[in-house]
Amino acid sequence: MQSIALNDTHLSSIRTHGENTYPEECCGLLLGTIANNIKTLVEVCPTKNDWSAQTEDNRPEKTGLTKRRRYAMSATDMLKGMKDARDRNLEIIGIYHSHPDCPAVPSECDRTLAWPQYSYIIVSVQKGRSEDLRSWSLDTEGNFQAEEILRVD
Ligand SMILES: [Zn+2]
Secondary structure: OOEEEEOHHHHHHHHHHHHHHOOOOOEEEEEEEEEOOEEEEEEEEEEOOOOOOOOHHHOHHHHOOOOOOOOOOOHHHHHHHHHHHHHOOOEEEEEEEEEEOOOOOOOHHHHHHOOOOOEEEEEEEEOOEEEEEEEEEEOOOOOEEEEEEEEOO
16 A cells, blocks of 8 residues: 655645635645655645636536536646756655545546556545545556555654
8 A cells, every 4th residue: 555644734735725716626736755655745736727628528518527527737837846846856746636525536537647656635625624535546557546644743
């Protein structure tokens, strides 16, 4: 089982972001370090949910998909995150997002878009209040497995 170490400040940053963007999904980058298979979170970097339904195939009236059910990170935010991480000798260790009124379990779409080395923290926000929070990463078969969340000071 993979593990991710984080502290209470990280948790509350993610929870607050999810509550503030409710009923839309929030998203952000997780910067930190990786050693001996344990990821250590150093900084939570909120980004904008850049999901857009501009293309014909993504039109909400066709798919029912809006920012309430999807998130996307802009290339600009991603590049800025990479630069911030490099400047501080950290790396991007994962991505967090919220599931408004849905369980903290990855969707099929989350799985198809996931990168193998990343941790995916999902917080469930029920009626505007953050509740269950879990971390996931892909196994060698490409399926999400729960990660152990190690609380540190
Ligand atoms: Zn999701």
